Amino acid sequence: MDGGAGESGPDQDLGHFGTPLFEDPSARALRRVGVIDVGSNSVRMVVFDGAARSPAYFYNEKILCGLGRDLARSGRLHPEGRRRALAALRRFTMLAQGMQVSPLCGVATAAVREAADGAAFLAEVEEGLGLRLEVISGEEEARLSAQGVLLGWPGAEGLVCDMGGSSMELAEVTSGRVGRCLSSRIGPLRLETLPGGRKEMKRLVAAEMTA
Numbered sequence: 789m790d791g792g793a794g795e796s797g798p799d800q801d802l803g804h805f806g807t808p809l810f811e812d813p814s815a816r817a818l819r820r821v822g823v824i825d826v827g828s829n830s831v832r833m834v835v836f837d838g839a840a841r842s843p844a845y846f847y848n849e850k851i852l853c854g855l856g857r858d859l860a861r862s863g864r865l866h867p868e869g870r871r872r873a874l875a876a877l878r879r880f881t882m883l884a885q886g887m888q889v890s891p892l893c894g895v896a897t898a899a900v901r902e903a904a905d906g907a908a909f910l911a912e913v914e915e916g917l918g919l920r921l922e923v924i925s926g927e928e929e930a931r932l933s934a935q936g937v938l939l940g941w942p943g944a945e946g947l948v949c950d951m952g953g954s955s956m957e958l959a960e961v962t963s964g965r966v967g968r969c970l971s972s973r974i975g976p977l978r979l980e981t982l983p984g985g986r987k988e989m990k991r992l993v994a995a996e997m998t999a
Contacts, residue, residue, distance in 0.1 A: 822889035828856025828899035828953030831876040851876040856899030894921040898954035926971020930957035953977035972996040
């Protein structure tokens with residue numbers, strides 16, 4: 789599968805999301821924590837009541853934007869999807885301000901990561917809305933999905949699958965830890981607009997699953 793494998797360990801630098809927020813003593817006093825996820829198909833904001841292992845949802849909204857539609861064909865973010873994503877982000881940042889959410893973390897995944905104009909989109913968001921989106925790798929997507937499962941179900945064992953619009957992530961979970969993490973270029977938005985039709989779709993799926 790595309791992107792290689794990674795395994796979470798004590799010596800691995802996991803960046804901004806390396807330490808769960810609830811493990812920071814100062815974070816326990818936080819009233820609300822917000823996360824915005826800019827995906828290939830949707831933009832979502834979730835606001836949690838404080839920082840805890842399994843915090844209660846205070847607010848949860850998802851807007852379908854189609855940012856990654858036609859990405860396989862054009863190599864760029866979809867114009868209408870981009871407009872809708874910017875409108876969604878504008879709405880979410882205003883709502884977060886009204887809710888007095890701090891911190892508000894933003895991540896972007898496959899569409900922004902791969903698009904030729906992804907960097908320009910990030911700059912437009914930061915300049916226009918004051919929101920800095922962190923582009924994460926496919927392996928990091930897989931790890932965060934698996935960590936989310938373990939937060940709600942610490943005894944989970946098996947394989948976590950996160951199916952997005954332009955990619956699919958897999959992560960092993962065992963003994964309360966995240967193991968190997970893989971990312972592939974398999975996603976419904978990518979496959980439905982892939983040049984070459986059904987034949988190329990089958991070739992891509994076979995190549996990704998055997999890589």
